Amino acid sequence: MTEFLQQLINSLSLGSIYALIALGYTMVYGIIKLINFAHGDVYMVGAYVGYACMTHLHLGFFESLIAAMIICTILGVLIERVAYRPLRNSTRIAALITAIGVSLLIEYTMMYFVGADPRAYPEMPDYLTGSFAVGGVIIRNQQVIIIGVAVVLMIALQFIVKKTKMGKAMRAVSQDPDAARLMGISVDRTISFTFAIGSALAGAAGVLVGVYYNSINPLMGIIPGLKAFVAAVFGGIGIIPGALIGGYVIGGAETLVSSIGYSLFKDGVVFAILILILIVKPTGLLGKNVKEKV
Amino acid sequence: MNLRRRTLLGATAAVAAVGATTACSAKPGGSGGSAVTGDTIKVGVNYELSGAVATYGQASVDGITMAIDEINAAGGVNGKKLEIISYDNKSDAAEATTLANKLFTQDNVLVGMGPATSGNFKAIIPVANKNGVPVVSGSATADDVTWDGSTVQEYAFRICFNDSFQGTIMAKFAAENLGASSAVIIKDNSNDYSKGLADAFTTEFENQGGTIVTSEAYVAGDTDFNTILTRIKGQSFDVIYLPGYYSEAGLIIKQARDLGITAPFLGGDGFDSPTLLELAGASALNDVYFTNHYSSIDEDPTVQDFIKAFKEAKGAEPSAFNALGYDVGKFVADAISRASELTGDAVQKAMAETKGFVGVTGTFDMDEHHNPVKTILVIGLKDGVQDSSEKVG
Numbered sequence: 001m002t003e004f005l006q007q008l009i010n011s012l013s014l015g016s017i018y019a020l021i022a023l024g025y026t027m028v029y030g031i032i033k034l035i036n037f038a039h040g041d042v043y044m045v046g047a048y049v050g051y052a053c054m055t056h057l058h059l060g061f062f063e064s065l066i067a068a069m070i071i072c073t074i075l076g077v078l079i080e081r082v083a084y085r086p087l088r089n090s091t092r093i094a095a096l097i098t099a100i101g102v103s104l105l106i107e108y109t110m111m112y113f114v115g116a117d118p119r120a121y122p123e124m125p126d127y128l129t130g131s132f133a134v135g136g137v138i139i140r141n142q143q144v145i146i147i148g149v150a151v152v153l154m155i156a157l158q159f160i161v162k163k164t165k166m167g168k169a170m171r172a173v174s175q176d177p178d179a180a181r182l183m184g185i186s187v188d189r190t191i192s193f194t195f196a197i198g199s200a201l202a203g204a205a206g207v208l209v210g211v212y213y214n215s216i217n218p219l220m221g222i223i224p225g226l227k228a229f230v231a232a233v234f235g236g237i238g239i240i241p242g243a244l245i246g247g248y249v250i251g252g253a254e255t256l257v258s259s260i261g262y263s264l265f266k267d268g269v270v271f272a273i274l275i276l277i278l279i280v281k282p283t284g285l286l287g288k289n290v291k292e293k294v
Numbered sequence: 295m296n297l298r299r300r301t302l303l304g305a306t307a308a309v310a311a312v313g314a315t316t317a318c319s320a321k322p323g324g325s326g327g328s329a330v331t332g333d334t335i336k337v338g339v340n341y342e343l344s345g346a347v348a349t350y351g352q353a354s355v356d357g358i359t360m361a362i363d364e365i366n367a368a369g370g371v372n373g374k375k376l377e378i379i380s381y382d383n384k385s386d387a388a389e390a391t392t393l394a395n396k397l398f399t400q401d402n403v404l405v406g407m408g409p410a411t412s413g414n415f416k417a418i419i420p421v422a423n424k425n426g427v428p429v430v431s432g433s434a435t436a437d438d439v440t441w442d443g444s445t446v447q448e449y450a451f452r453i454c455f456n457d458s459f460q461g462t463i464m465a466k467f468a469a470e471n472l473g474a475s476s477a478v479i480i481k482d483n484s485n486d487y488s489k490g491l492a493d494a495f496t497t498e499f500e501n502q503g504g505t506i507v508t509s510e511a512y513v514a515g516d517t518d519f520n521t522i523l524t525r526i527k528g529q530s531f532d533v534i535y536l537p538g539y540y541s542e543a544g545l546i547i548k549q550a551r552d553l554g555i556t557a558p559f560l561g562g563d564g565f566d567s568p569t570l571l572e573l574a575g576a577s578a579l580n581d582v583y584f585t586n587h588y589s590s591i592d593e594d595p596t597v598q599d600f601i602k603a604f605k606e607a608k609g610a611e612p613s614a615f616n617a618l619g620y621d622v623g624k625f626v627a628d629a630i631s632r633a634s635e636l637t638g639d640a641v642q643k644a645m646a647e648t649k650g651f652v653g654v655t656g657t658f659d660m661d662e663h664h665n666p667v668k669t670i671l672v673i674g675l676k677d678g679v680q681d682s683s684e685k686v687g
Contacts, residue, residue, distance in 0.1 A: 003528045006553075010520040116346075118541045120572035131552065138554055213517040215545050215573050223515070258521035264483055264511050 002136040003259075011255035012248070013143040013212065016150035019247025020205035021228035023157060023240065024198030030238030031174045031194045033092065037099040038079055040225015041106040042199045046072045046206025047216040048114065055122050061211065065149070068207045069200040076199025077192050085188065103221075111218040118217040121210045128211060146208045153201055154244055161240060166193055174238070223267070227254075230274040236284025245285060249273075334377040335370075335636065337362070337626060338403035338427075340393050340418065342410055345385025350410040350615055354432055355380065357619025358407055360607050361627070371631045383409055387417035394418035398425040405430070405626050405641055410615070412436035415450070422449040428642040430626055432618035435460075435563070437490060441663035449638070451645050451664045453621050453653065455687075457487055460562045460585045461494025463670045463687050464535065467583065468560060469502035471672075471684070474532035476507050478557075480522065480546060482538040483511040491537030491562050499535075507531045512542065519546045523553050533557055539564040544573025551578040563587060566614050576678035583674050587655045588617040589683035592671065600654040614655075621653035656685075 021043055028036045046068040053064035083102045087095045123129075131140040161167040169190045172180040177187050209224075210216050231250040235242025250270055257266045277284060339358060342351030359378065366375050379401050383390035390409050397403050398421060406422060406429035409415050415434040422429040430451045431439070437456045440447050468474040477499055482488035496506055507529050510522040523546070526534070534550070536543055536559055547559055551574075561584040571579060590601055590611060600620060604612040612620075628651060633640040648660040658666035674682035 003524060006524045006527075007521060010518075010524060013520075014518060117569060118573065120544075120569070120575075123575070138552075140552060209517075213545060214548060214575075215517055215541070219515075220517070255521045259525055261510075261525070263522050264513065267513075 005135075005137045007255050007259045009137065009139055009143055011252040013146050013251075014255060015248035015251025016147050017205050017209055017212075017224065017247075018228050018231045018250050019244050020150050020153065020201050020208070021224060022231040022235070022243035022247045023154065024202045025229050025232040026235070026237055026240060026243040027170075027194050027198045029232065030240075031170060032084075032088075032191055034084065034095050035099065035229065036079075036084075036195075036198075037096070037225070038083075038102040038106060039198065039202055040221030040228070041103050041110075042072050042076055042079075042221075043202040043206045043209075043225065044110065044216070044218060044221035045075055045106065046203030047210040047220065048110065048206075049203065050207030050210050051119060051121060051216060061124070061128060061207075065204055065207045068203040070203075072199040072203025072206070073196045076195040076202075079199075080192055080195040085191075103225075107218055107221070114218060116218060118215045121214050121216070124211060142212050146212055149204065149208060153204060157197065157201070158240065160197065166190070170194055227267075227270050230270055233274060233284055234277050236287030239284070239286045242284055242286040333373075334375050335630060336377050336379055336401060336403045338394075338397035338401065338406040339378055339380040339408055340383055340390055340397060340406060341380075341408040342385040342414065343382035345383075347385045347411055350433060351382075351385070351408070353613050353615035354408065354410050354619035354622070356608055357432070357604075357612070357616040357621070358623040360604060360616075361620045361623025363607075364603075365623070365627045371627050376627065376630075379403055383414060385411075385414070387414050390414045391417050391421060394421040394429075398422065398427045403427065404630065404636060404638065407431075407622050407626060410434070412439050415439060415452075419447050419450045423447065426638045426642075428629075428638055428645055430622050430645070432622040433615060436486065440665055446663055449642055451660065453625050453658070453666050454587055454618055454655070455668060455670055456665060457490040457562075458494035459687070460670065461491040461496075461537065462498040463672070464491075464560050464562070464583075464585050465495045465498035465502060465504075467585075467672050467684075467686055468533050468535070469499060469504055472533060472558060472583075474504060474558075476505050476531045476533075478507050478526050478529065478531045478534045479509040480519075480526075480534060480536045480538070481509070481511055482514055482542065484513040485538070487562075487564065488537045488539075492535065495535050495537070512538075512546075514539070514542065516542060517545060519549050520553065523550050523555060526550075527553055527555055531557060533560055535560045537562045537564065540567040540570040541573070544570045547582065548574040548578045556581070558583060560584065563614065571678040574678070579675045579678035583672055586671050586673050587614045589671050589673050589680055591680050592683050596652060597654055617654045621655050624653060625651060 024039050025036065028034060049068040049071045050064045053059040053067045059067065079102055083098050084095060087098055128142055131138050161170060169185045172185055173187050173190045181187050227250055231246030232243050234249055235246030253269055253273060254266045257269045339355060341355050342348055343355065362376050362378055365371065370376060379397060381393040383393050394406065397406055406427055408431060410433045412434040415431040416439060418429060426449065428449045428451065430453065433454050434452050435454055435457050437458050440450050440452055468477060479492050481492040499506065510526065512519060534557055536546060543561055543565055558581040563586045565584040566586055600617065601612055604616060629641050629644040633644040646660055651658055656668040658668035661667050669685040669687045672684045672686050673680050
């Protein structure tokens with residue numbers, strides 16, 4: 001029982017990270033039907049910004065988190081402006097290939113500047129490194145913070161999308177960009193805003209992972225990025241609560257597979273879930289079947 | 295015409311030097327190495343100076359150049375100075391092979407040194423055998439580098455122990471010095487090195503009467519080990535054998551200590567990097583032991599003299615790769631000085647007959663498989679710093 005609860009804590013921490021990254025995928029897909037493969041690399045850049053803030057500027061954890069979110073916001077908007085906007089009216093495959101190109105560009109530019117070796121985050125203050133035990137289950141403060149930050153950011157996002165004017169514009173653009181433009185909504189600005197929010201969340205996830213695992217490297221975004229994509233598809237790509245559910249399901253599945261002794265299969269199982277969901281319910285768990293009108 | 299005469303001469307020399315037993319395996323078109331004339335002896339350096347494993351190559355070459363400089367300053371080998379011809383193989387096996395061809399056929403070096411990794415070294419061995427030039431690696435530790443179980447690579451030598459030996463020694467150390475009777479293994483399943491060490495450890499540990507409680511696996515690049523560690527925590531065992539590289543090992547040790555696992559961690563020479571300390575943090579690195587070629591706290595005068603000289607020459611604390619490179623340089627010079635004449639075959643014979651060579655990384659004889667018979671160091675860490683070192687084997 002203790003072991004089960006311990007594994008549950010492990011899976012919630014992992015799931016929160018996937019969920020945070022998956023939100024960015026899902027929002028961008030929801031609004032311009034583009035799978036932004038550079039998203040995992042924005043997460044990596046966030047981890048490095050956090051590292052630089054803590055190591056060189058000696059900022060605290062929350063200041064670094066905010067700095068990483070700001071830098072990633074700028075990066076996200078820049079990527080959209082430079083790489084995707086000129087292709088707005090091209091085929092979807094062109095935009096997809098560009099996304100892969102941007103991803104590789106960020107990875108190897110980063111590697112050029114910081115080297116390929118993993119780096120460790122500096123020593124953290126006690127409120128981050130400590131842990132407490134609840135009936136034999138050890139809960140680390142970092143795990144509480146990761147889950148907490150993830151939940152707070154998701155609530156904030158839900159609020160933005162549902163209650164603000166910008167959120168309304170986002171929903172309108174995702175429904176029908178041309179009609180939205182006719183209603184006086186600036187489509188370009190709305191898309192930029194979507195990239196900004198998604199990238200900020202990815203940057204936050206990067207810093208959380210840096211603090212949690214204490215190891216970052218320029219290629220760290222690839223596998224979590226792909227898994228977060230699976231999480232987004234699982235929950236129904238384009239649907240915000242779906243990304244949340246998907247993140248926790250993928251984190252849980254991965255932990256479950258390792259915890260019964262098949263740690264080598266954990267990545268395989270995640271991608272098997274992707275294949276399965278695409279066969280059984282391609283729109284994802286919360287997706288509705290929309291019939292194409294002829 | 296010239297080439298054919300050299301070939302004939304070489305073949306004759308090969309037969310004379312190696313003797314009738316190996317004459318049947320005479321190398322097709324081999325030149326038997328080139329005889330040296332003049333006041334210098336050319337030696338080749340073929341190392342990873344850039345690319346993925348550049349740190350290994352650069353550190354090895356620093357050691358080699360220091361050794362050769364020392365030898366030349368002391369008058370050279372039998373009155374002749376050693377001249378290094380150095381190339382960068384860019385951590386690439388194909389590039390290493392091309393450079394080996396160049397060194398052995400155009401530059402006509404007497405001996406080749408490097409590459410550092412097993413894969414790259416294996417790639418150049420056929421070239422060395424074909425041209426009859428002896429080659430030495432300081433750090434190719436894969437089991438099958440010089441001997442694949444049936445045939446010896448005639449012209450290839452190494453001066454480091456092999457992988458399975460590390461696993462065997464660590465199992466002995468666990469049973470005898472730590473009194474362990476049960477162990478958990480965590481290995482990197484994407485890595486032959488890790489799997490080889492784990493297999494050797496298992497065999498020896500069971501021979502000593504111990505049991506392997508469970509065996510967990512990960513793949514290089516993983517960062518979350520909480521799940522497998524939580525699984526392990528529920529079991530009872532004395533030690534954890536973790537034969538991986540520092541980038542994952544550092545994280546595993548840290549996460550294990552965070553979960554409250556206090557059992558000793560045992561590892562191999564893959565732990566030897568300052569990054570291990572950065573990733574795990576000093577407080578996690580207690581009761582951690584690993585096998586290595588060399589330790590800076592070894593009180594042996596050969597080691598302390600080397601450390602002093604290296605600091606003076608290069609202005610830094612030497613690493614295990616520096617020490618191995620240094621020994622490669624000294625080993626090559628020693629073999630050349632004992633060779634009956636300055637040909638590849640004579641030097642090859644001298645290398646094979648090495649007895650009681652005293653190096654920084656240990657004193658050894660060369661066995662019939664061209665592997666050194668040497669002791670291994672087991673290094674213990676206290677708060678992330680080397681605290682004890684013990685010679686085993």
